[in-house]
Amino acid sequence: MSSRRTLIRGGHVLTIDPSIPDLPVGDVLIEGNVIQAVGPNLQVADAEVVDAKGMVVCPGFVDTHRHTWQTQLRTVASDYTLSDYGLNIRLGYSSFYEPQDAFLGNYAGALEALNAGVTTIVDHCHILNSPEHADEALRGLREAGGRAVWCYGLFPNPKHHPFRFDDFDPSWRLDDARRIRKGALASDDGPVYMGLAPAEVEKPAFEAVAEEVRFGREIGAKVISCHVAMGGHSVHVRPSVTTNLGRALLLGPDILLVHGNSLSRHELGMVRDHGAAISATPEIEVQMGMGRPILGAALRAGAKIGLGVDIVSNIGGDMFHPMRSALVEERGADNDVLFKNDQIPRRLEFRCRDVLRVATMGGAEAIGLDSKIGSLTPGKKADVICVRRTSFNTMGAWDPEATLVHYATPNDVDSVWVDGRAIKRNGALLGVQQPSIVEQVWASRERLERQYREINIDQLRSTKGYQRENYGN
Ligand SMILES: [Zn+2]
Incomplete structure (x- = not known):
């Protein structure tokens, strides 16, 4: 044939x-x-x-970290700190997402990526307010037609009216992730692969993190995507999640450490030696005070690293901007060392070719797909x-x-x-009805915006649940 x-x-x-x-x-x-x-x-x-x-x-470009569901929340986070983001999007807008919003965010967002030549995305999908949200978010990626690792998000978004944190039992998500693995994502052949996004790993005691990682391994998640080592935001986590994962023999090729700005040289060595990987999202990291991107240090340490867009509620979903930002950041860091000694650069060490490789093959290596894609x-x-x-x-x-x-x-x-x-x-x-998608995205945004504006954000900020989620107390 x-x-x-x-x-x-x-x-x-x-x-x-x-x-x-x-x-x-x-x-x-x-x-x-x-x-x-x-x-x-x-x-x-x-x-x-x-x-x-x-x-x-x-x-095609490989985006190793994206919250695709936020497509209809464009511009919300463009002047946000990480705390603003956690409060308003993760605890605010997210609670009002209906299954059809999850579909639309993922469908329109995956199309945005494909239109820009991003053929693979790691979708860190923490909008799963119900099993229907899971089905719809996954359907959105699939219908768009790209390659993706869909990471089932275990983070429990709170309920509103009245606001409650404590009665929200997250344990059904484990059963539901298992359901998806046995059903819609039973195959490991792609182009959409099963992944896991543990609840924020720097918040709970490490044993809870370890359990979620073991769960990911049990269901054969291709990628276990964890936000870690975000400078001052992570300073209360001692020892770090990365160090703890290493000590518990849980650091492995399926672990994708997102951001990792404050990883030490020793930790980068652990990441390399255990075959784990890092996803750097330079624009969001610099804006939100997570520290300088770890790209150059990771490459020098021989650790696997890819680039990511991260929150599309803040920036556009193409890979051209992250490549540019990563390159400028690395060159700035190199040249700063010389500047402080009144010296000038003789040659730029970090080249366009280097960052292009990170955005393609580097990403493929970081998510264990380098035998299939990336070159x-x-x-x-x-x-x-x-x-x-x-x-x-x-x-x-x-x-x-x-x-x-x-x-x-x-x-x-x-x-x-x-x-x-x-x-x-x-x-x-091909085969995309753009005017209808645009209309649906605007309608979804307008409804979400109305609902978000009805919450009392100051009251939310002062709740015990918020304080615990953000500051660990
Ligand atoms: Zn993220």
Whole structure:
């Protein structure tokens, strides 16, 4: 039986595979759901030919941390501290999400990602107010058509009217995560994989964290996504969750430590030695006072690290901005050392190519999918994007890596394939009714906004439950 073939012809191919040279003019052949060949002037019969002349062809971006459900909460957090975010979104807006809001946030948010060439997202999904929310959030990702690790969120969002923290039993979530694992996500073949997002791991006693991690392992979660080591926000956690996980022999390749800004050199060594990984989300970390991104230190320590967007209630959902921010942050940190000694840089050590690798292959390694995605390597799954260099912001952009890091926007993404399936072609998502989605997102936002404005936030801030959740007392 012959498989569907697509030949991406004549683009500037960035393979992100050190064993396969980049090709200033080259072809990529997709057959079924895999990359069949990469080379110059491939001769193929019976293939749909896509003219990629002048475009950059590269692997799709891998976002290792996103709360996709917040898509209709755009701009809410754009001037927020982490405490503002915890109070208003995690304890406020989230409580009013209905299952259809969870679907819509995830569906529209996953489309936003795909439109921008982000072919894989780790969805840290802590909007699961009921089993129906779980079904709908997962359906949203699936219907959008991207690759994802869907991390079942164990965080118990509070109820309102009247506000109650204490009567909210979170234990049903464990049974429900098991239900999803046995049903909708029983397969480990993707493109959507089962993951787990423990409740905030720096809040409870470590034994409770260990239990959730063991649970994730028991159900075979691909990724166990944990927010950790966020500077002053985590200062009360001694020893750190990372150290405790290491001591308890629970640090492993399925553990994804999100942020990790204040991880020590010793802890980075533990992360490396146990095969765990880090997700850095530079824009949110810098804004919210979590510390400088750990990217450079993690790379120097030899630890696996990917980039993430994090909260789409704060920033847009493409990977161009996180790449830029990560690069600027690292260069700033390097140059600051010289500046303090009245010296000047001779060469920028952290290059565009380095950050592009982190945003693709680095992310794939961080979530244990590096044998399947992250580079244009024959035999890997065909998650491929083409980026035009014909817009006002990309014309004349000769260097393909710098084009992606410093100039491109989602509007420059011409084509996207996930698992060999065309998701975007000629600059448009296929089979997507954009006006109807836009209308639904606005309607959802308007309702959530009305409900949120009815709560007394000051009263919420002073409740014992909030104080405990935020400050551990
Ligand atoms: Zn997060």
